[in-house]
Amino acid sequence: MKCNNIIEELTSYLDNALDPVLRQDLEEHLKKCKKCRLVVDTCKKTIDIYCNSEPVPLPDETRSRLHSALRERLQQNRR
Ligand SMILES: [Zn+2]
Structure with missing residues (x-):
């Protein structure tokens, strides 16, 4: 998995x-x-x-x- 994939999958992960x-x-990549x-x-x-302020799932x-x-x-980090 590459850094770009992490971003792609991050919302699902969270x-x-x-x-x-x-x-x-x-998780391996994060290590x-x-x-x-x-x-x-x-x-x-x-x-x-x-x-904490509003206990609902993240709206789209x-x-x-x-x-x-x-x-x-x-x-930005890449530059
Ligand atoms: Zn990375």
């Missing part, structure tokens, strides 16, 4: 909706890749904050905003 095989791949670990941590914190809009924010962050 929803616990990810295929177990992919999930394992993703090796500090950059992605950072992204996942940030993302988890964002969701925690969101969930929030989800896609999060997704594009993560994508941008990853691209």
